[in-house]
Amino acid sequence: MQSTEKQAFNPNVMAFALMLAAFVGLFSETALNMAFTNLMVEFSISAATVQWLATGYLLVLGILVPVSALLIQWFSTRKLFIISMIFSIVGTLVAALAVNFEMLLVGRIIQALGTGLVLPLLINVLLVIYPIHKRGAVMGVMGLVIVAAPAIAPTISGLIVDGLGWNFIFYISAVLLVVNFIFGVKVIKDVSTITKPKIDVLSIILSTIGFGAIVYGFSIAGDSSMSDPMVLLSLAIGVVALVIFVIRQNKIEHPMLKMTVFKYPMFNLSLLFIIIVMMLILSSAILLPMYLKGSLLVSSAMAGLILLPGGFLNAVLSPVVGRSFDKIGPKPFIPTGFLLAAIGLFLLSNLTTSTAFWMVILFHSMVFIGITLIIMPGQTYGLNQLPPQLYPDGSAVMSTLQQVAGAVGTTFGILLMTSGQKTFAAANASATVPQMMSAGVQHAFTWLAVLAVIGFVGSLFIKTKKSN
Template identity: 40%
Template sequence: MKHQNEIPQHKLPMVIALILGAIIAILNTSLLLTAIPHIMKELSISESTAQWLTTGFMLVNGVMIPIMAFLIEKFTTRHLFFAAMSFVAIGSVIAIVAHSFPLLMLARVIQAMGAGILMPLMQTVLMIIYPKHKRGQVMGAVGMVISFAPAVGPTISGIIVDFFSWKAIFWVILIVAIVDLAFAFFTIRDVTQQANPKVDILSMILSTLGFGGILYGASMAGSLGWTNSVVLGTLIVGLLSLVFFSKRQFSMEHAMLDLRVFKNTKFTLSVVITTIMFGTLIASEVLLPMFMQNTLGMTALQSGLMIFPGAAIMGVISLISGRLFDMIGARLMSLIGLVVVAISSLFFARLTMETSFMYLTIVFAFRMAGLALITTPLSTLGLNQLEYALIPHGTAAMNTVRQVGASISTAVFVSILMGASISNGSIFGINVTFGVMAAVSVISLIMGLFIRDDKRELETREV
């Protein structure tokens, strides 16, 4: 790994450039949600076709993440960052001039290629340039971005499309990308180690088929059902591809994605728990607006306003929990957070037609506070277990598992909701679904009891 004197002394400017890039990447996943009806009308396309602008982005983004460890070892930090931001900018330009769906879809694919690079690259660089006893606070800042950016995306795009064309969204992305590129030119330094690994085409094909198949199958399962031939076919192809991909990685001297990271118990436990919690987060952000609009008759604006305070609270507590991690470790905070998430799930499992907007907002904010106490500390604890050479593989593996887990969780919980609602109504369905989430949270809490902090690290911090 790079010697200590090659780590930039003034880290903050570099961190700002990286986090701004991550914000752009995350906003890209949610900015189009409120603009899709306008795009459908202007391009004369159906809703199912328009949804590919978000589904396709998610698939490409998900396929890019597993190969990030290879890219980080192949190319310098600056080359990767500038390539990623250039993809985002070029995709935005194509979207601005697009007058047909295929061209707009191409723009989204190019943007997704850049977005898939930015998040793992940021996490890897931050883990390298900061010593273990300071990683908590910087990962707290990352947690704030991850929690807050998706929530404000639909709000920002809603305001933009109300006053301007949907293409103005891409103008905003383009301008911010150019500003960040200019700032990064003076602040980004090469801090990752280049091992110049050989390109393993078979691993890339298996990775694409595996993760792409599972992500696509899970995303289609919510609408087509798990027994649909397309869903089953893509899931089977995905699973088989992942089996062969895993075997190949373990047999290679220099793996594209080094799965040895999962041999570390603390890392694996942190990934499993945070993936489950991230899955329940995404699922609840999908199910609650559906319940509010379809059952309670509330507006899309109200559902967005319900989510916003919770996202803001999660962002603030992510910062706090990151600092606390550097002082007291992850175990206590994560256990408290898991209890909070379980309790909030029980509160959401007793919804009625009289449930108020305020009730939903308060319980959701309570839930998000608990999640902030889980994700930031456990993510940092897990990555702290890895030696420097494995950090790129750890961040890639962690982000990949979360992406797949969130997609599968959402599909499973939507299926539970639909199945329970058929004979007993939507209120019964939403209550059963959150009851299952409560049970899953309790299982995660039991797993959390096996978490152990790094005592030597804590003793060093106290000194």
């Protein structure tokens, strides 16, 4: 075993640099949502085509993040940080300077490479540099990064799109990334152990095909339906590849991901929580801007401002929840969070073309308060169940499923909305576009509320005893 040289470091400063890099990357997941209509006009593309700016990003994350568990054991913390930041900066600049859709999509894909490296690195480093009794507080701040970035992105990007143009979403992100790169190079130290395990190329291929095909399948389902032959074929290929991948991991001497993480029941339960939460976050990030602009007919900037209080409350409450978690554990938070989210989503399922702004703000805020109570306690509790040698694998599994759940959640929301619109249009031949939009959103949020109820039932089975 080859260990990295131990160096003096400030854990809080290191955590800040990694979290800022992750924040900008996750911000990019939903930042362009407010600009989709602008891009459709500017580049003369359809809604199905422009959606690939989100789908392509999530597709790369779904493929790359599983490989990260291996990369963390091959490359030092500092080296991986530098590589991820270079990808992020280059991709952001390419997107900012894009003169056509293809160039913008390439920029997004390069961006995603950087984010796909930094997310698992962030989680793994936090588990290494902080003792278990302090993880709740620091993971609370990380939870703020993971939830707040996609939550406030529509607000900030809405203001930017209306005031400066969509390119400035990337220009501003590039400035933050360059500053953080300079800062991070000075403060990031090597804290992990380099073991350089044997690389199993077939496992990498199976992982890439498996996660990639599943994300792709759900993504194209948003343009057609779940019964489309191409959707079913893609999902089938993905499932078969992942089954073979899992079997192989249990048989080879040096697995790419140690499947032993799934032997810990409470880790598995925490994965369910994270999957549901990410589906709720990403589906809401698509549905609410579409409702506000398409049904209430507000501008991008106004739509962003309406969604701001939910993101603000998340920012305020995440560190508080983190500190409290260290003292009282996950049980009070997660059930309460799912209950609040379910109520908020049910209320959102009653939106109409005349719903008052304050009601949208209130219902959206309820959902995001609930999400705040779930995501950090769920992540920290799950990872705390694992022994230290499984942290890279646990964080890679959790990060991967977050991105897959995000892609599925986005498609799930669009499919439900489209289904609701078709049903409403069939029963109301003279329906207007705003009425159809609100009907579709009502249908989508009804089923998202059901998803939150499933999470609530699961949260009743939490056991407070930790494994380590």
